[in-house]
Each structure stands twice: as C-alpha cells, then as structure tokens.
Amino acid sequence: MDEAIRVESLKKYYGKFAAVDDISFNVQSGEIFGILGPNGAGKTTTLEILEGLHSPNDGSVTVLNLDVLKHPKEIKSRIGVQLQSSAYYDYLNLLEILTLLASFYPPNVRANPTEILRKVDLENKSRQRVNTLSGGEKQRFTIAASLINNPELLILDEPTTGLDPRSRRNIWQLIEGINQSGITVVLTTHYMDEAEALCRRIAIMDNGHLIAVDTPANLRASLEYQHAVKLTVETPLTEAQIVSLNNLDADIETKSENTYAIKLKGGTASLDLLLKSIVADNVKFQNLEITPVTLEDVFLDLTGNELQEAP
C-alpha cells in the first residue's frame, strides 16, 4: 500500500525543550490515522512539521512521497490543513473566504466553493460571516476550507475540541465521509472515544515521545487484562474474600474503604468466575461496573498517567 506520510526519527526542539523527541511512524494512503495524547504531548508540533510550518531539527519527513524540506510548495498545494484555532477574516462571508482561499492554489486543483459548502451542509449560510456560526458550524467550515484544493491528504488538528456531543458526532460523520471519498486523513485528538470511533490506526504520544502505534483493537489487546471492574461494597471485604478474589486471574487495588478496582485477565470466561466468586463469598455489593478496556486504560498502562483529567 502507498504511504501518505513517512516520519523517521523526527526531532524538534524549542531551545532545550524537546517538543518532539525521536518519533517514527507512517500513514498509509486511504486510512484515518489518529495521534492521541494529552495537551502538550507534541501532537500539534508534529502536524505543523508535516504542514511545513516548522522545519525538523533532525530526522526525515516525507508527505505524499515528497520531502517536506525540499518540496514545501507542492506539498502545500496537495494537502488540506485545518489548524487548531484558526479564525477567518471577520468581514468576508463564507463563500468569499473560500473563493479567496481557492485563489491561492493552482487552478487545476481548485474546488468549487459552493460545492464544498454543500458537502459540509453550510450551503444555506454561504452569505453569512464566520462569527455568526455556531461552534459546530465553525468547525465544519474550517474543514470545508481545508478541502478547497481537493487535497489527497487532510490534516485535522483537534477537529472536535470544545464541541458538544451532537456536533462531535456530526463532525465524525463528516470526516468518515471525506475519508470514504478517497482522502487520507490524519487527525489529533485527546478524546479516546474519538480515536476509537474514527481511526483505523492510532499513534499514542506523551511528552514528545511516541509510545505505541497500532489499530485500536490491537492496542487494547496488548494490555494484560481485558476488563476493568469497579466493585463497591457495603462493608469492606474480609481477608478471606480478597484472597478468594485473588484466586481469579486478577489484580485487586483498594481505591477507598469500600471500593475496589479489579483488573480482570482471561477474557470473558473470567467474568463468569468473578460473578460466581462474589456470590459464593457472600459479598454484599452496592455497585458493580464491568467495562471492557478502553484506550484510556491503554494510555494509563503505557504512561502511568491519565489521558484526561477527571471530569
């Protein structure tokens, strides 16, 4: 399969601070590739190097088989970019902004602004200004703007940050539609559900390092345990009860006096054993939560940190 992006041993320093510290990955043509990590992990810096906004201190980066240092202009005319917080001219309407942006590209790649607005469902707002749009609409517009040159590769920096759940789903559908039309998509996010829902493969970044790159399923499977159990009991467990639970293939951690976090290994079969054991030991529980492991758990396992601060 073709490679849309190849990053090898990329390093980027700001003074002594390594924003991106020796990372390598590649993005296949046609996939949705996610870079997942907390704020300050180096996601945006990585994207901005791909976009030609910064030059790498070390390593090599090719986009659409072109070296970013040697062919910035050709890359720019073949990729679409949505910046994390880009605004647009206050005094122009949507159609005018798109027409203006289109004029920056070679004539043979320019898309029809009206058609682009239809694609993101903003056709009826084409005469409005950006500041009259809702958060979700604004974000759809910035995605529309990034499609103005019929790009082969679309780079989106946190496309849903700050949006309400409905708008987020809306954007996900839009991104999926764009991808199905044959455009490779690279996006950053700090929402693990977004990465899971959209991305074929995910790169996990933390503190400028790349920790893992794989499909969401493989990343989850890489954990020792497959289920996370949260048990809340009426009275604290006795020694005997704990020993009994420990006989299952599980790690038990006491979270507070009467809550326990259990990492349950051994797949679905051990769920059955857990329930039987709770009944057999006569544990009086108030609440029992069993969730399959998520990318959140993967991130925690790999970095020792939470991906997001608790809500």
Added chain:
Amino acid sequence: MIQLTLHNLKIMARNRHSTFWALFFPLLLVVVFGLFQVGNFGGADVNVVNNSTNEASKEFIAQISSNNFFEVSQVDSIETALTRLNNGETEYVLTIPSEFNYNMDGTLSLQYTDQDPQQNEITLLMLSNLLNQSNAEFSSRNLIQTIELKKPETTYFDTVLLGLVGLGIMTNSIISIAVKISNYRNQSILKRMLVTPLPIWKFFASEIAAHLILAIIQAIIILGLGILLFGASIRGNPASLLFIILMGSIVFLNIGFIMSAWTNSPSAASGMGNAIALPMIFFSGTFFSVTTLPWIMPVVSQVLPLTPMLSALRDIGLNGYPIWSVWQDIAALAAWIVVTSIIAIKVFRFS
C-alpha cells in the same frame, strides 16, 4: 494576488467603523482649520506695528483693543507683520507713524489683501468710526491711508492642508496596518495563509497595495474638501504629489508592520502606533514651522520620515516646483523605505 488585494479592499469597506474613523480624524482637522481661516465673521484680526512711543499711540491701541470687533496683537516690525499677512495668519496690518498724535499730523496706514473686499470695507469703516469718536474735531479729515495687497499666493490653510494629508496618511498607515496584522496573528489567519502555497510576499504586497489605494482615496478626500469647501489653492503636478504620497505611505506601512511585530495585541499595537505618530505630527511641522522650535528639535525634526514627505508635498503643492527639485526629500524617503523594509522583514512574526 489581485484577488487578495480586492478582498482586502472589501474588508476595509466593510470594516466601516475603523475605516471611517481613520479618515475622519484628519477631515475633522481640515474642517477646524478651514473654519478657523474664514471664521472671523464680523471681526478683524489686526496686527499693529507701533512706530511711535507716545501716550497718544498707546491710548489709541488700547481703544481699538477694547473694541470687540478687533482682535489686536502688536508686532515689532512691519516685515514680520507683512509675512504674517501673507501667510494668512492675520488679516490686517495697521502701522502707526512715529509722529502720531491727536492732531493727526501723520497718517495711519492699513494694509490688507483683496481676499475679502466686503470685510475690508467694514473694517475700514469701523476704524474710521473709532478715530472719529476719539477726536471729533478731525472727523472730516481722511486719516487712513489704505494699501490693498494682492491675495497671497499661499495661505496658512494651504500649508496646513498639505500637512494634514501627511498626518492622515501617516496615522492611518501605521495604526491600521499594525492593528490589522496584530489581529491576523492573534486569530491565526497568518498561520492559515502559511499552510497554503501562496508565496508570502504576495500576501504582504496585496496588503500594501490595498492600503496604498486607501491612502490615495484619503488624500483625494482631504485635498478635495480643503479645495472645494474652504478654497485652498494647491498647485503642482498631481502625479508628483501622488508619487510623494505613495512613498510616504510605504514608509509608514512598514513602520506599522514593525509595530505589529513588537506588540502582542491589537490594542498594544494601536497604542504604540499612536505613540510614534503623535510626536511626529508636531516635530515634522504639520501645523507650524519647526525652525522656530527650541534646542535640538529642528535637528530631530530632520531625521523623522514625515518631515521630507511634508517638505516635498509643500514644495510641489504650494510652490509648484517640479518633482526633481525635491530630490533630497525623495532620497530621504527612499532611504526610509529601505531601512524600514529591512527591519520589518527581520522582526516580522507569524505567530
């Protein structure tokens, strides 16, 4: 690039508020100075040159001073008074002869221009009345010798009007570009431009082009208002004036780009722009000649970019000199363009 320039102009046209106020300030000054010039309806501004030292002359001056019709100031020499008359800074020069007394052995001399014959008549009448009141005995005698001069070639208002063209273009260029670029940077619009294949020089060139067009429109409005409404007379080749206006405008746009790089917010950029522009308005002789300023001020004035711009505009616009005669001012402006361009390119920040 033409697209971008047109869009820039569209943005300015729609950003009516700031564009209007940017144009409004110099226009307001044009109106103020224009009214000030023709504003002494029913009164006369008189410069008195007293060649006598006797009590009678002092008494007489006190008498006209106390009359509301006259705005009297005493001037030491007839030369100064006539220069002021010629510059439009006063309307009448009254000379009192050394032998002035109540016997009226000498004759008073009143000099004025033919700019406003009606007012001249009234003034003469008022002056005669005063003399008659002071000494009825001599009322039959014609005591005043009048000298009517040609309307001066250039008035103070003409001089100020060209100063206001410079002022308007300077403040507008510096502040509007500084605020605009600062805004673009804060909103990541500059960054958004950088991820397109648009060569960045085209972005700047179109910003400058749009502002130059605005500067031309501004100059036309200011001069038009001054000429049509307040009768200013501006000579010289319009193309030469335009050339100087464009050169000056480029210098000030560059300064605006530099201001935007040195500040972090649009309001700071605006403040810094004002801090640069306001002193320049005074030290470059927009309203009054800088040669009379004390200490090293005249030297300071010479190194400011507004000074050669105004000097060239006035030589061409007031005296009708050809453009090559102001080559020194043009060279100074060209040097300013080179220096400010280099600094602007060096300090400019995209984010």
